[in-house]
Amino acid sequence: MKRYSIFLTVILLLLTAVLETGCDKLLEEKPKSTISLGNLDPALLEQTVIGVYEPLTRSRGRLWESTIGLGFELMAEYADAGGSSQINWSNYNNLNTSNTALNQPWTTLYEAIGRANSLIVTLDNSPNLSDDIRKVAYGEAYFVRAICFYFAVRTFGKFPMRLKPILNSKDVLLASSDIPLIYDQIIKDLQEAEKVLPPTVASSKAGRATAGAARTALADVYLTRGDYPNAKLKAKEVIDNKATYGYDLETSLATIYSPTLPTNKEDIFSLKFSQVINQGSFMASYWADANARAAGFSISGNKFGGITSNAPLIKNWDDNDLRKKFSLYNSYIINGAVTPASLDADYDFRMGKYKDPNAPIDTGNGNDLYFWRYADVLLIFAEADNKINHGPTTDAYEYINQVRRRAYGLPINTPSNVSDLPAGLNEEAFDDLVFRERGYEFIGEFKRWFDLVRTNRVAKMINEVRANIPRPNRKPVPSRFTFAIPEVELSNNPLAGN
Structure with missing residues (x-):
């Protein structure tokens, strides 16, 4: 179990x-x-x-x-x-x-x-x-x-x-x-x-709160409130004490989203699900289609939604970013043959971040659902630090670039022209790129709506999508945010x- x-x-x-x-x-x-x-x-x-x-x-x-x-x-x-x-x-x-x-x-x-x-x-x-x-x-x-x-x-x-x-x-x-x-x-x-x-818990108690989880939650709360000094302070406390808490970026995305591992070093707080009937998550099944099991995604597929490449975030996503291939798909291999996924007129990708073809039933997918990962801490610091200093510091660059290097399969602590953001960005440009990075990193993890609201980007981002989709009425700008x-x-x- x-x-x-x-x-x-x-x-x-x-x-x-x-x-x-x-x-x-x-x-x-x-x-x-x-x-x-x-x-x-x-x-x-x-x-x-x-x-x-x-x-x-x-x-x-x-x-x-x-x-x-x-x-x-x-x-x-x-x-x-x-x-x-x-x-x-x-x-x-x-x-x-x-x-x-x-x-x-x-x-x-x-x-x-x-x-x-x-x-x-x-x-x-x-x-x-x-x-x-x-x-x-x-x-x-x-x-x-x-x-x-x-x-x-x-x-x-x-x-x-x-x-x-x-x-x-x-x-x-x-x-x-x-x-x-x-x-x-x-x-x-x-x-x-x-x-x-406590700073840590045994893997047998994975899913229980720790001091690092409380500090990360505080950093996130402060960020939502626009209290950037305290958001940065709490994020830095976690970063500086990552060895005490056992945190770091995982090199493998498959490890982070494994349906069988109890936890991993990137896991700060997550809801734990098991490959047991009625003790698992539906997430892998929700996004997949009728070929879910044969395609290696889930025991069954519900086709409850998908992702449109007409959204600028998706349209501009570098194909070399490993997160894109891991998270999105429009075809799969069945019996050695490339087979188109079942899609819809209003979306051309399926969400593949959660995979558990060995689950006993759709209520038994073992994929955990993250509240916070170590990547959250790095991106919270980068966003808050940029706001405080009205432009990115060396630390802000380094922490977002660590997340990006992992995304390209590169050594996390080694600068790279392939992954790293360009130098010389001003506050607004860097903030936009942190927001974009959060979109790529946390797709499928229920953070995007809250990010849109707290950064006052709801109308802007939805209107950009509306301008490019065949049926704009599918995405009206909401009249309220709560x-x-x-x-x-x-x-x-x-x-x-x-």
Whole structure:
């Protein structure tokens, strides 16, 4: 098995999670329900912490690997849908008009938040735990809560920021918090996490938060907020301590996206999936076609979307960049013969970054889904440093060039005329190239939409695509950049809409 099971479920946490999501019957209970985890011993604590992570990797939870991994990637300017339900992502209908598209992801998200909150409260009242064990558990709970809040604030803007477990019906009502307050809490949680989390974890515990993951998350949060000095500071802390954390760029893309390896040195934080029925990711199957298995991509193919070369990012992608061949394809070899892939009028490439033809079922693809890799840290530093100094420094050049050298199969620490960016770039030109590099490096990793929004490039990039595709109505510029609070929340908590 790829890793120790992160899908163990603690029944008390499940009950707490039900209360967190709310339902009419629970609101009508007399007397009102209360749930407590009670005192934790080390063995129960370990299972409880695993339960906090579990909603994030739930195969049918429709949260990260489904809604975000597929849906948010289809919102990139270079992507288009392959089915009637997926088109509502790529044409931004879910964003513009719907408050139901994220109902199930919202529920799963708040299960993770609720379990983190329950663990935090219970740790305060568990005398059987040593301080060292308690501190790490606090750190993991704060980390999970922070990354859930971070996704939520970028997706919904204001939302009800729950910091305590729901213990009775009156706790369900909670107004949405202002965005600056949410970010303050995210930063506070991550700062607490970085103090107490370990620098590394055993490969058998891959997927658990570490100090390096908390610092990387902070760097990313600061970058999103436009706090470039702190983004650079946190990124540099990770870079300077990469040996302590065990981080570096992997030379092989196949290693990074392996469906069987538990982790690798580039992995900072990722959601772990296994080649086990209902414990895997759908990602490899979502993007592939009916020849998925014979072509070496997945056990089955759904044709849920593809990539258009009419997008400038894709059109200008150097064929010598190994990431392009690894990530995109329009043909494959079956029985020794080159066979055209099944494509669509609105896209001419398929996404091939996730490959697992040996999965037992489409819910059993073993490919992990990355939140952050070491490449993130290098590119965060390059972007922030350029902004601070109003032009790229030697370090900014070096860190982005390390990513590019790996992309061309060259020694990472050796300058190269083939891969390295030209000298003498001004601030704007360098910033554009960092943005482009993020597009190439993180294609298929649900970062593009958030990058478009935070850099104010949504209209510019989508309009460039619209000017070159046969049906511009497939990619209208959205009228808003955050989703409505889902109906599943509003039905129980009308204050969330305030």
